[in-house]
Amino acid sequence: MARAGIKREQNKYAALLLTPALAVIIIFTSIPALTTLSYAFFRWKGFQRLGFAGIENFQRLFNDPFKSYFYMALRHNVLVFIAILVIQTSLGILVGYALFKLKRGHRYFRTVVFLPVIFSLVIVAYMWQAMLDPFYGPVNYLLHSIHWDGLAKTWLGSTSTALPTLVFINLWRWVGFPAIIFLAGFNSINTEFIEAARIDGASEGQIFRKILLPLLAPSMTIVTILTFIGAFEWFDLPYVLGGTNGNPAGAIDTLALMFYRLSFGSVDSGANEIGVGSALGVLIFTIVGVGATFGSRYLRSREVEA
């Protein structure tokens, strides 16, 4: 009797406590996400929905004038993903390992390593815009003062350097994140393995390559997947530094920027294309979803058990 009473009260509480949270998620996440899907299959005039369009919006996306923008943006996303994955992961492992090896000053270095992660990308973007300013920026000032004048470029202003510069700024902001994840990965490795190898006469380099690195695979999976998602949804940094068109001359245009332009209209054309925009949104979501799912499945299958 008493048990049944508790059960009934529990059911009442379960409903009472779950409903508000689920309602907020359904109304402000699930419904809009599903609606986006449907928008891609309609014709639009401004924010007004017209008739059913079938796959017309997808076809338009793959024809001019959208096609060339799409492929250029996609190329930038792919390049950024590869560059960030290779450089940021290597540096993350290096810094994470350095923190792992550290005996003293652990707290100071860890705090500094992670510091940029808490900065807003708006602040990061403007801070580096100032750092790289051709006239007032310390970076070019330093290059001039050591007479490497040829290297002092208009970093964000020229089409050849804008994208690599943005990748650098992104690295500055993010390296601390994988570094801390790798540090946690190193810390979770059973020290017995390391001790045993050391007794067997293995060098530090061998221990790192043969024991630590393979056992770091779970952290590597997480970092790779997060990098992939971040690279294909890259928006804030290119938007703040290059505007909706990814200037100079679209050199830092990305899929997410193109999606934003199509959704809300670009600065110069003004008109928006919600149908094509939603089609692009669905495509980005598919790339990210499929890539992340199969990527993590593949990477997990290569992990070794510690």
Add this chain to the structure above:
Amino acid sequence: MIKILASRTFFKAVLIFNSIIVLAPVLFLINSSLRETNDFARTPMKLARSPYWQNYKDVWAGGNFPIYFKNSLIVTGGSLIVILALGLGAGFVLGRYQFKGHGLILGFVLSGMLVPAKLAIIPLFIQLKWMHLLDSHLGLILVYSSGALPAAIFILSGFFRSLPTDLDNAARVDGASEFQLLMKVLMPLVRPGLAIVAIYSAIPIWNDFFLPLVFLQSPEKKTIMQGLTAFFGEYASQWGIIFAGLTIAALPLVTLYLILSEQFIKGLTAGAVKG
């Protein structure tokens, strides 16, 4: 032995080099924010001998800066209250109760973590307009809460599940209601989880400028990161003031971070690091 020492020096050098790269732009920013603009333009690399506080006064007195700041506090604080209150309740139910459809609901919550809010921005825009929640802080708070709740519920239900069930039974035998059990007995024990959720949610919300950019139009409603983009255009080439504005915008989180760095690191990497 020498080899170990050499490798230790190498890794120490890596960290010191990293410190320099990380801190250089931050120190440049703070230093330049304390210099008069003309003085800065003449010699950008000099140290601020006597701090020129006028930049900070100008930022705070001229324009909408204090309003942006207040709005960010309202939006971040409001979202936190919704996320923690609803997340606590749902986390308690999913972590503590067994019932039909439990797995289904948890699966649904987890799927919410996969949806990138940015890509649902048009329907969300139209929907908020229809609900009269466009250009309103409440609308923004609800959207942020919806984005953060799945992770919050997931993290908190894990914390609730890890507590021994004897606690519940003992409390019930003592005549506690389910509500008292949650608030008096269990909530104090999941406080570390609440801290992680608070940090995990609050930082991206304070730092975000994308959703305010789309949803807020009135100048008196804008948040600080959104406001900065306008501010940067407004004061173009008035470097001293721009640097002071950036410093003020970064200050709250940096200060909190320096005090609570452990919790920040744990909070922001929650989900990516097991245990």
